[in-house]
Amino acid sequence: MRTLLELIRIIILFAIVGSAIGYFLIYIYLEMGIDTEKYGLIVFVAIFILFFVLYRNKLQFSGWYKGKGREKLPRKVSQILILSSIALLLLPPVLNLLLR
Template identity: 50%
Template sequence: MGFLLEILRIGLLMMIIGGAMSAVLKQVYLLLGFTGVNGYLIGIAIFLWLFVMYRNKWQFTGWYKGKGREKLPRQISLALLVFSLVLVILAPFLDAFS
């Protein structure tokens, strides 16, 4: 039962926080003058950020108490977050070339 509740929790976190982050980024891009932004790159960037947050923080506060619950190594976390930031920065520029 704890596993199913945790899957539901992950889905809700992804939808609510991911949707909010997407809306905020869209407004930031509009304020900066970018009308069309590559949504796929933004989605990947948000997913990477949420994945790092889940693996390093949120998995320890949920209902699932099984094996394999450990933080990502610091280098992996940093690499994923930097790649996510690069995607967010490059998304409007890559969309302009297509």
């Protein structure tokens, strides 16, 4: 039961946090004149990676699940994932400039 509650919690958190960040980024991209329909998937993947790192390093310890496998990501892995997510977020403006 705790696992199901934790899964529902993850889905709700991702829906709320992911949507808020996604709408904010799409608004910024629209203001910059970037076609968000072309690059929306890249933004979604970047947000998903950031949420994954946030969940594994912070949010999993405040939930209902108390089973095995609850440990933080290694520091290097967190840094690599965060940097790749930032690179993905910077990719649409660069691609928009290059592919005009």
